[in-house]
Amino acid sequence: xxxxxxxxxxxxxxxxxxxxxxxxxxxxxxxxxxxxxxxxxxxxxxxxxxxxxxxxxxxxxxxxxxxxxxxxxxxxxxxxxxxxxxxxxxxxxxxxxxxxxxxxxxxxxxxxxxxxxxxxxxxxxxxxxxxxxxxxxxxxxxxxxxxxxxxxxxxxxxxxxxxxxxxxxxxxxxxxxxxxxxxxx
Amino acid sequence: xxxxxxxxxxxxxxxxxxxxxxxxxxxxxxxxxxxxxxxxxxxxxxxxxxxxxxxxxxxxxxxxxxxxxxxxxxxxxxxxxxxxxxxxxxxxxxxxxxxxxxxxxxxxxxxxxxxxxxxxxxxxxxxxxxxxxxxxxxxxxxxxxxxxxxx
Numbered sequence: 001x002x003x004x005x006x007x008x009x010x011x012x013x014x015x016x017x018x019x020x021x022x023x024x025x026x027x028x029x030x031x032x033x034x035x036x037x038x039x040x041x042x043x044x045x046x047x048x049x050x051x052x053x054x055x056x057x058x059x060x061x062x063x064x065x066x067x068x069x070x071x072x073x074x075x076x077x078x079x080x081x082x083x084x085x086x087x088x089x090x091x092x093x094x095x096x097x098x099x100x101x102x103x104x105x106x107x108x109x110x111x112x113x114x115x116x117x118x119x120x121x122x123x124x125x126x127x128x129x130x131x132x133x134x135x136x137x138x139x140x141x142x143x144x145x146x147x148x149x150x151x152x153x154x155x156x157x158x159x160x161x162x163x164x165x166x167x168x169x170x171x172x173x174x175x176x177x178x179x180x181x182x183x184x185x
Numbered sequence: 186x187x188x189x190x191x192x193x194x195x196x197x198x199x200x201x202x203x204x205x206x207x208x209x210x211x212x213x214x215x216x217x218x219x220x221x222x223x224x225x226x227x228x229x230x231x232x233x234x235x236x237x238x239x240x241x242x243x244x245x246x247x248x249x250x251x252x253x254x255x256x257x258x259x260x261x262x263x264x265x266x267x268x269x270x271x272x273x274x275x276x277x278x279x280x281x282x283x284x285x286x287x288x289x290x291x292x293x294x295x296x297x298x299x300x301x302x303x304x305x306x307x308x309x310x311x312x313x314x315x316x317x318x319x320x321x322x323x324x325x326x327x328x329x330x331x332x333x334x335x336x
Contacts, residue, residue: 045245046245046248046255047234047241047244047245047255047257048241048255048257049255050254050255050256051255051256051257054254054256095258095259095260095268096256096257096258098259099235099236099257099258099259100236100257102203102236102237102257102259103236103237103238103241103257105203105204106201106203106204106236106237106238106241107238107241
């Protein structure tokens with residue numbers, strides 16, 4: 001059986017750090033949310049996935065500003081940070097996220113054999129992917145790669161190749177995100 | 186506005202109220218109810234559910250009927266209030282919750298009286314279909330299907 005307890009604990013701790021204004025806390029809570037989404041997928045559940053996806057969406061504007069803090073002008077930060085901080089804070093403090101934590105505590109473990117079947121499906125889907133040099137296609141590929149990496153790690157399997165590929169692709173996606181942010185500034 | 190209230194399916198007994206899972210029979214019966222709902226064309230744009238395990242598992246079984254998002258809220262674990270009402274203002278929403286709060290919500294929406302929940306009997310797996318405005322006394326009860334009818 002695969003328990004969600006360790007990442008659920010990290011989720012709760014980093015949520016508090018993010019609410020205290022710590023940029024790394026925000027990064028960590030988003031990572032924990034994504035790992036828990038993959039855990040739900042391995043457990044064959046759809047419920048709570050939308051809630052965790054919603055949290056990542058509501059906090060993404062602030063995370064982008066944290067990542068690109070050094071390249072933004074002071075005027076840009078003054079304009080973009082307050083609404084992004086308010087949006088992220090409201091989501092992190094929401095009853096919806098309280099509900100996710102309550103519910104995940106009741107879903108203690110998923111069966112390893114079932115999780116294996118899901119992993120194989122994820123790996124097949126990733127293998128079919130062909131790289132297209134388009135923004136959305138690259139983001140989609142990165143998401144699939146991340147899901148397979150996290151699924152392998154939940155099962156205790158080696159995912160170092162996936163991790164390196166995800167990081168490389170992440171660097172490309174960061175450039176695309178920066179371009180989008182600078183267009184908004 | 187169309188709203189559907191669903192009481193969770195039959196669950197096993199247990200000391201931890203949050204962690205009571207659906208029984209095998211509860212799952213089997215509710216799957217049949219979902220098939221019936223599907224046959225009569227019931228669809229949901231969104232499902233709101235309580236974080237208790239039995240409600241979560243009931244919501245999961247509604248997957249074939251829902252095109253949109255699932256949302257968890259602890260507001261369904263206690264007496265309904267204005268904060269919950271604000272979440273219900275969405276077309277084709279299904280709500281999966283518990284007694285006695287679900288009957289209280291039904292009475293509040295249909296009769297305008299939060300204390301009149303005892304006038305409605307929502308068995309485990311029962312489905313109440315309402316329409317109208319999501320304000321106290323602003324909705325009509327269009328159907329109240331017992332689990333037996335749905336099976």
